[in-house]
Amino acid sequence: MAHPKNRIIFPLDVPDLDEALEFVEILKDDVGVFKIGLELFVKSGPRAVGAVKERTDAAIFLDMKFHDIPETVKGAIRSASTLGVEFVTVHTEGGSALMRAVVEGSGGKTKVLGVTVLTSLSSVDLVEAGFDPKYKDASELVAARARLARNAGCAGIVCSGLEAGLVKKKLGKDFLVVTPGIRPKDSPPDDQKRLTTPYEAIYNGADYIVVGRPIRNAPDPRKAASLIAEEIGKALKDRA
Ligand code: C5P
Numbered sequence: 001m002a003h004p005k006n007r008i009i010f011p012l013d014v015p016d017l018d019e020a021l022e023f024v025e026i027l028k029d030d031v032g033v034f035k036i037g038l039e040l041f042v043k044s045g046p047r048a049v050g051a052v053k054e055r056t057d058a059a060i061f062l063d064m065k066f067h068d069i070p071e072t073v074k075g076a077i078r079s080a081s082t083l084g085v086e087f088v089t090v091h092t093e094g095g096s097a098l099m100r101a102v103v104e105g106s107g108g109k110t111k112v113l114g115v116t117v118l119t120s121l122s123s124v125d126l127v128e129a130g131f132d133p134k135y136k137d138a139s140e141l142v143a144a145r146a147r148l149a150r151n152a153g154c155a156g157i158v159c160s161g162l163e164a165g166l167v168k169k170k171l172g173k174d175f176l177v178v179t180p181g182i183r184p185k186d187s188p189p190d191d192q193k194r195l196t197t198p199y200e201a202i203y204n205g206a207d208y209i210v211v212g213r214p215i216r217n218a219p220d221p222r223k224a225a226s227l228i229a230e231e232i233g234k235a236l237k238d239r240a
Pocket of ligand 1: 011037063116117118119120181192210211
């Protein structure tokens with residue numbers, strides 16, 4: 001992972017495979033991981049994974065955020081791990097038994113990441129969803145769920161850059177932290193709420209950052225990705 005660009009995960013959040021593959025061609029030298037999520041997988045299925053793999057050696061992250069009973073999700077992960085993907089996601093809210101089953105289903109071939117608290121949720125949303133007001137600050141909940149994920153054998157978690165430092169401090173540097181909700185300075189507001197800049201997320205301890213719209217909607221996506229890689233490089237130096 002020597003080059004800072006390898007820490008950028010680009011989500012192929014587009015409705016069809018042709019458009020996704022255009023982004024792969026444009027960005028394959030500028031990001032380290034391509035993420036295939038619900039939008040593309042529901043439409044194009046496993047062939048999307050095969051088609052991306054044909055065009056790049058970049059790692060693939062299958063972001064299905066599985067959440068069901070343990071046996072069902074274990075089967076889904078068993079299927080996913082035959083696709084040759086590096087990362088998969090499961091909701092930590094599903095509990096320890098679910099995460100243990102998923103890790104077992106992965107057969108050690110795919111890294112399981114636990115989604116802690118979606119970066120689109122604010123403290124107000126959490127209380128509205130029935131969480132105790134002590135979770136007004138999502139970091140307590142993120143830390144508790146991260147611990148569950150680690151104890152169940154997950155390779156890491158997904159959280160916002162605001163919580164990356166706390167998770168690293170509590171769970172150690174080898175437990176992977178992947179952070180979406182990344183917005184370079186002066187980005188327009190959208191559905192993401194617990195935001196950080198690329199610099200802040202990496203400086204706080206994130207291993208990877210997921211950056212979609214700020215690259216996808218930029219007039220020059222390669223330039224946007226390379227500016228983000230520069231920020232990552234600076235943060236890595238400053239945090240060393
Ligand atoms: O940068 P942008 O907001 O466009 O990228 C969002 C991507 O990150 C989406 O693919 C979304 O599924 C993913 N994601 C997220 N929050 C999480 C986990 C993943 O936004 N907690």
